Amino acid sequence: MRILIEGAVLYRTQVCKNEVIAGKSPADPAGRRCRCDLMTPWNCSNENTRFNRFSDMTKRFENKRALVTAASVGIGYEICRQFVAEGAVVGLNARRPETTQAAVDKLRSDYPNSSVTPYPCDVADVEAIQKIVAHFAAQNDGIDIFVANAGITVFAPFLKVNPDEFDRLMNVNMRGTYFSVQEAARQMIQRGIKGRIILM
Numbered sequence: 338m339r340i341l342i343e344g345a346v347l348y349r350t351q352v353c354k355n356e357v358i359a360g361k362s363p364a365d366p367a368g369r370r371c372r373c374d375l376m377t378p379w380n381c382s383n384e385n386t387r388f389n390r391f392s393d394m395t396k397r398f399e400n401k402r403a404l405v406t407a408a409s410v411g412i413g414y415e416i417c418r419q420f421v422a423e424g425a426v427v428g429l430n431a432r433r434p435e436t437t438q439a440a441v442d443k444l445r446s447d448y449p450n451s452s453v454t455p456y457p458c459d460v461a462d463v464e465a466i467q468k469i470v471a472h473f474a475a476q477n478d479g480i481d482i483f484v485a486n487a488g489i490t491v492f493a494p495f496l497k498v499n500p501d502e503f504d505r506l507m508n509v510n511m512r513g514t515y516f517s518v519q520e521a522a523r524q525m526i527q528r529g530i531k532g533r534i535i536l537m
Contacts, residue, residue, distance in 0.1 A: 396422075396423045396424035397423050397424075398420055398423040398424050398425035398482075399423070399424035399425075400424060400425070400426060401420075401424075401425045401426070401481045401482060402425070402426045402428075402473070402474075402477045402478075402479055402480050402481045402482070403417075403420045403425045403426070403427050403428070403480075403481060403482035403483075403484065404427075404428035404430065404456070404469075404470060404473045404480055404482070404483050404484070404521070405417050405420070405427070405428070405429060405430060405484040405486055406430045406431075406460050406466070406484065406485055406486050406487040406513075406517060407430065407431060407432075407460065407486045407487035407488070408429045408430055408431055408440065408484075408486060409429070409431035409433075409436040409437055409439065409440040410431075410436070410440070412486060412537065413431075413484075413486040413487075413537075414429075414440055416484055416486065417429050417440070417444065417453065418444060418447075420482075421444050421448050421451045421452075421453055422448060425452075425482070426452040426453075426477055427444075427451070427452065427453040427454070428453075428454050428456050428469075428473040428477075429441050429444070429453055429454070429455055429456065430455075430456045430457065430458065430460070430466075430469060430487075431455075431457060432457065432458070432459045432460070433457065434455070434457040437455040437456070437457040438455050438457075440455075441453050441454065441455045454473075454476070456469045456472070456473060459513075460487040460509055460513035460514070460517060461505065461508035461509045461512070461513050462513075463512055463513065463516045463517075466513055466516065466517045466520075467516055467517065467519075467520040469517075470483070470517055470520040470521050470524060471520060471524060474521075474524035474528070478528075479524070479525070479528045479530050480521060480524050480525060480530070480532060481525075481530060481532045481533065482532060482533045482534075482535070483517070483518065483521035483532070483533075483534045483535070484535045484537065485514045485517055485518055485534070485535065485536050485537060486537040487509055487510075487513060487514065487517075488509065488510050488514075488537065489505070489506060489509050489510065490506070491503070491505075491506055514536065518534055518536070521534055522534060
């Protein structure tokens with residue numbers, strides 16, 4: 338069971354059985370909706386009960402420019418999806434070009450009018466990630482939100498972690514995060530943008 342938000346109204350959805358149940362929402366004044374556990378319940382097979390949960394909701398990030406690292410899967414991808422759904426111009430970063438592009442293609446398919454662009458690079462490469470941040474800001478005339486989501490861990494006993502594993506950990510989690518945030522802050526300050534930097 339998930340809780341979805343319709344404007345200021347919270348309501349629950351359950352597993353879809355193609356049944357109509359009561360429960361008014363701003364998007365469906367008649368009070369009809371499907372028992373659907375999808376995050377996009379308007380795609381349900383119940384033709385008479387489809388609704389778009391964003392139809393009566395001001396898009397909070399309309400035209401905001403957001404760049405998210407490590408965003409091809411998991412939490413990073415979901416952050417991008419939420420930004421895209423609420424109207425943001427999104428830059429999606431991930432280490433491998435093919436997975437970065439695949440994530441962008443999925444978002445473009447799900448949200449045809451969205452603005453989302455792939456920015457593949459390894460966050461551990463400080464020069465590369467700083468160029469990505471600067472390029473995103475240049476392409477979009479600024480950056481409002483930077484989400485430093487990249488992070489790894491070493492699944493090994495304490496006594497068996499080797500220097501290479503430790504260096505990789507620090508390069509991603511510390512150096513990559515620090516210098517990407519530094520560049521995002523620089524771009525915001527240069528353009529006089531009161532932006533937001535989020536460390537995951």
